[in-house]
Amino acid sequence: MEKQVAIVGAGISGLLACKYTLSKGYCPIVFESRSSIGGVWTKAIETTKLQTPKVFYQFSDFPWPSSVKEEFPNEHQVSGYLQSYARHFDLLRHIKFNSKVLSISYEGVSDEEMQSWSVWGGTGEPFSNKGRWSVLVEDNQSHSTEVYQVDFVILCLGRFSDVPNIPEFPPNKGPEVFQGDVIHSMEYVAMDYASAAKFVKGKKTTVVGFQKFALDIAVECSIANGVENPCRVLYKTEHWNLPNYLPWGVPLAYLYFNRFSELLVHKPGEGFLLGFLATILSPLVTFPFFFLSSFP
Structure with missing residues (x-):
């Protein structure tokens, strides 16, 4: 009997999980809350481009098409690439x-028995004959629900999964006392390019944040308003935004975007040698963050 695997999310990780569970002879079912694949690339602002060189942002068994000449493809090219990958490996079905x-x-299995497990299924095996996973799923259109029984679950939600990070404000010091419009970047990205430009047109805008998404939105606001209504960017700590793949000319990506990176983390059933290597090499996991924070 085929083992059934539930995969939550049809972004890049979900597509990869689906492809590789199929290659192992399992039967995957991917639950995607949206109407298309792509995760964060399902909906992005018009000026968004890949911030990593495309050679470092591709599937190992499915290179970028020759028609994509840009080193940093735009959102439409990335979305098209993911669609092509899904069609090529027949994942959409x-x-x-x-x-x-x-x-x-x-x-x-009883709660008491599960709490005593230190490894999968109590045996270290991903599939157990003691029980199955129940996944409750709601259809966004009909609002009906259905329970799926599967042998294993893989969560591919990502860190930017429709949960806005909104700060808490003291009473009478939040958006409710501000006379203008206050929106989260998720609300901005939900608009199409024309609607977003119309929304900010003629307004003095302020973008809070200094990461890539904030700067992308600030650029769009500046394009819509020009010098007449300049866009301001507010951020907490003064710093430079530098490409994290080539700081000071050091190609950190070559250290992490290869099989060597697998030695940096502990794995189930790894044995003494792999466990020892993961322990002594573990400082390299956080090295890029400390290195980049050293920039003034």
């Missing part, structure tokens, strides 16, 4: 769109 996972629970 395994994806249930507009399907939001509401809950996941493990059925068939």
